[in-house]
Amino acid sequence: MIQDPVNVPKLFGSMVFNEDVMKQRLSPTVYSSWKQCIADGTPLDRSIAHDIANAMKDWAVEKGATHFTHWFQPMTGYTAEKHDSFITPTEDGHVIMEFSGKELVRGESDASSFPSGGLRATFEARGYTAWDPTSFAFIKDGTLYIPTVFCSYSGQALDKKTPLLRSMELVSRQSVRILRLFGNDAVKKVTAQVGAEQEYFLVDESVYYKRDDLKLCGRTLFGAKPPKGQELDDHYYGVIRPRVAAYMKDLDTELWKLGVLSKTKHNEVAPAQHEMAPIYNNANAACDHNQLAMELMKTVAERHGLVCLLHEKPFAGVNGSGKHDNWSLTTDTGENLFKPGKTPSQNAQFLLFLAAFIKGVDDYQEMLRSTVASAGNDHRLGGNEAPPAIVSIFLGDELMEIIDSIVAGSAYVDKKKKNLQIGVDVLPNIPQDTTDRNRTSPLAFTGNKFEFRMLGSTQSIAGPNIVINTIMAEELRQFADQLESSKDFQADLQKLLRKTFKEHQRIIFSGNGYDESWTREAERRGLANLVSTADCLPAYVSKKNVELFTKNGIFTEDEMAARNAIHLESYCKVIHIEALTLIEMVKRNILPAVSRYSDALSTSLLHRKEAVPSASFQVEETLISKLSRQNSALLDLILQLEKAVEQAPGEDAGYEQANYYHDSVLSLLNEARTVIDDLETMTAKEYWPYPTYSDILFSV
């Protein structure tokens, strides 16, 4: 059947109240007031807000919307919404559709059940949402979605968007200061640009619903290694099967309608694993869009009888899912500040931004590491499939040579043997897409941007981008403070670059990050190796990091403590739920199943002994004794696990609680898993109560 071709340009953004729509539907005065507010970052006048609300509502109603919602991103990392209809009763018993400026701009949310990390006492539990006019409203499932920030009445940020916006504003301000030093007076604003590549798994719903661990924990807690995994590398970039292709097409259509720039789709390394990459956008829109992408990946899957798994490690033994956060800075005059330029001055400027990045990552490596820490991501980082838990930067050979020569104080000699002086000569062309890109590096320079590869697939990209923007701004501020008072800019710049590269060289690493020797080398270099989330949590509230964020106005100390408390709580809760799930699965299904199978074997053994006493009974006898032994071992571990969960310290134990869950609960989960996997391989398929890895990974 030939389908109607999709008119993508017409479809794209058709459900978004974007600039085009505003231009069409708002009066010229209202439109330009809105533009001005966006440019200056000032609040909207009430009457302007009213006109915009009205236009938004008319547009939304024409497109079939009946409700609106303030859409926000609480500290859970997910999104939240509460729908209100546009209806307003009239005196004659009818209704009309209304939406006021007040409703657009501010929402009262009795969102007292969202984690606040202690920022709100229950008596003042209400928070409010406020429209973020820098992110466009859109329609989804008959509701007008208004992107908002979420704050407490005392003004504390209760969400992920507020600090992200603060950090974008900050990095813009400090970047502009640097640009002025290079005589660039035209730039008014610098924007953090982000492209977030998203990995995911697709499995058939029939197997999903039979696995309580997938349903409750998002990952399998056991499952013997299937005969075939990813060894043949036949899935990566392989032909996309029709059912998956139909899903991806549907997903693209939905994303495009919402203005998400979905660009690339392909099969990933593990069986059943795939990826979607969008074209980059400003960090705020990229964050909203990544949230939408994750949500739509799940809802579109349902229409296809599939389930989309976003967990970082749904299956042991094959790759887990991550997210690559591609980050750069772009000026409002269209210049990418991480693109080596064509003139000596542009190159000196590029090297200064590069130096700031390198110094920032080195100075705040623990913070950067902690921002990707979660119970789920702990299974990936350092597991030879994702970058190690040690933060380092990969620059590529060309750039390394340049930096080495700056550090050595010698003139860089390029291929043509020409001496090169920073700020005087032009750098050699740095290849945009170097082929030797180091896939094992957590942070790689890829020609005109940095790719941060440590993010977990479920996590909001807000956290990591808040950190990158802030450390970048902090270092740029330090540089600007020094250089603004310089009498000899060229000479001082040269000196500053040399000093910075020299002092922070240790964070640059070009070798194989998966290799064990790197762990030792990193230790020798004094780099942090925070293996698990439990190790990372203290970084959130370490003096250095609190100072960084408070000084720069990104978080207050209370806000940081709150975030720390929420991460800690969530880490412990995740492991707690996993433990309870495993206990239930084992007690109610696995132990009885193995017993039943042993019983069947025993019955058959007795019958056969009676019928043919001289036959060999080795298979049955060996199996029965092995199964019994392992089933008792499993029971023993499950009882230990039950006890461990019961004895777990409460929230007031702080880090001790996290360490306990890591050392005493997670370890038992892993031990039990080994025994279960062994039992699975010995138990006849018809007796085993759960779909196996082969059933799940090859279900689509």
Ligand code: ADP
């Ligand atoms: P690959 O990772 O396969 O080399 P690309 O380099 O084309 O692919 O891009 C990967 C991701 O990086 C995409 O999401 C893309 O939008 C994003 N990206 C490209 N350029 C930039 C940039 N200047 N700033 C931020 N993200 C970018």
Ligand code: MG
């Ligand atoms: Mg990539």
